[in-house]
Amino acid sequence: MRTLFRCVGLIFLCSMANDATSQMRRVVIYDDTATELRTPSPFTQSEDLWVTLAELTRATGFVVKPQGVCRSELCFPLPKQRKADFLQQRGKVTWFNLSEFARFVKQPVAHDEKLAIWCFGLRPEGPNGYLATLEAPNFTLPDRSGKLHSLSDFRGKKVLLITWASW
């Protein structure tokens, strides 16, 4: 009986520890930058990613303002009647639903549940922007010595852009 109790106790402790770990460490990848979030979310029943306003800004650069969710010149006004879908108060902390915001701005999200990692992709207007101008999308990448080069460095010349792979 004693052994059984000890086992049950151990399992209970383990599941607590697991919960604590998954609660503690969540990772958001936004604009190809990974940010670790450490504030445990109180929305344990929700599959969505809720973050504090400070974490929102740290992970994505977006700030919640009276006029909307903004980053430099860009601002997404939130629909008034749906404000509670995006923002919730718990004690002194205001939480923001980053998953709902992604759905709102049509941003794709990949999620690994087990490792608690959310990866946010591009809003469609980004990758489709060049269709209006036919301008070659710019990029900045390193050469083998690590020096960065941008496609736009070659403005004024004809460029043959070729991709290849070692595989």
Added chain:
Amino acid sequence: MPGWQIFYHELKDKNFEIVSVAQDTGGAKDANPWIEKANPEYTALIDEQHLVTKLYSMVNVPTAVWINEQGKIVRPNEVAFVDDRFKSYSHMDSGPYLEGIRDWVAKGERSSFVMSEEELRKRLTPVSPDRLMADVEFSLAEYLYHAGHGPEAIPHFKEAQRLAPDNWNYKRQAWLLSDADRDYGTNFTKEVQKLNGKPYYAPRQMPEPGNKPN
């Protein structure tokens, strides 16, 4: 790459640049030996995150885009071999393609190889929501792979492949990072056989060299 170096050497004094970009999750570790061997004078970049594949909706390598002095696309994605070593896959001669580049370098916008805006708009189509989702699944998979979670990356690589079934870059790169037969139930040779005579590379449509009709 050595072939492109010879070609570049021929045209480099004519206001012409080659920018080559390696689509390799393994980054410099995988790409550098090839770059060092060819030692090109042109710009050779390394793209660990397949950014160029995504930005230009590429589905295979080698793929090239022609970009004019104003930074505008004048020919979108096409298969671009500098020699005929892989003709059994491409079913295309490299000669006419290289002639096309020479024609463009010499004549600029007057070259018949420069596409009209109308034709470009026909070929360049908006990225579908599925493709955008495939891109983000692939990004997450690459992140997991680099973070030491190779096995956890596999379902996300598979999801990217499911959402963008015509993207060979997303297939071949993922297969290379683990045992393709064990983890994906397939491999490159098997998948090419499945094409059953259909082209592995989308056929290229090149006009005859010459000036554009006015």
